[in-house]
Amino acid sequence: SQTIHQWPATLVQPVGSPLSLECTVEGTSNPNLYWYRQAAGRGLQLLFYSVGIGQISSEVPQNLSASRPQDRQFILSSKKLLLSDSGFYLCAWNRLALRGDTQYFGPGTRLTVL
C-alpha cells in the first residue's frame, strides 16, 4: 500500500531563517506531487505541483520554492521566511496521467514563523 510522509510535524522558525520541508511517498512510482498551504480556519491553497523529477509548476507567486530531486521526494523551501509564511503545509500525491484521480494527503507540517 502507498504511504506519504512529511517532516517535521511541527516547526517554529524566526523571520528571515531558511526553510526546508520534506515529503516522501512510498509504494508507488511516477506520482504527481503537490504542496498546499492552509491558513488558520481556511481551506487549502495549491502552491506547487510536479509531474516528474525536476518538473515544478508554481501556482501562486510567493516567498517559497519547491524541488523534486527524486521520483518520490518533494521538498518545499525558502531562503528567508516571512511572518506570512506561517501555516499548515500539506503534501499530496496522485497517480500520473490519471487526471482527476483522488489526491492522498500527508499528515502535514505546522509552521510558525515568529
Next chain:
Amino acid sequence: SQQGEEDPQALSIQEGENATMNCSYKTSINNLQWYRQNSGRGLVHLILIRSNEREKHSGRLRVTLDTSKKSSSLLITASRAADTASYFCATDGGTGTASKLTFGTGTRLQVTL
C-alpha cells in the same frame, strides 16, 4: 483564490441526525471531491464525483452534483460523534496530467451525544 464556498460555515447536530453541507463553485470542473479534516490533521478523501455524474453513495455518505447550478451537497446520515471534523469540497479543473484542486473554506461539523 477559493473557488468553492461551503455552506454553512459551521453546523452543530446531535448524534443520529443527518448533516447536510453544500458547496458552490464558479468555473467548469472535471470532478468535485469531498475531504474531511480532523483538527490539526491531514485531509482524508471521502468521495469523488465526476462532472457527468449526478449522485454518488459511499456508506453513510451521499453526494450530489448539479453542474448547471455549479453546486454540490454532502449528506451524512445517522451522524456519529466521530464524524466531528471540518469538511471541504475541492474542484478539479486541471487540463494537464496533474490535478489542480481548488478548495472551499470548509464546514465545521460538531456532532454531540
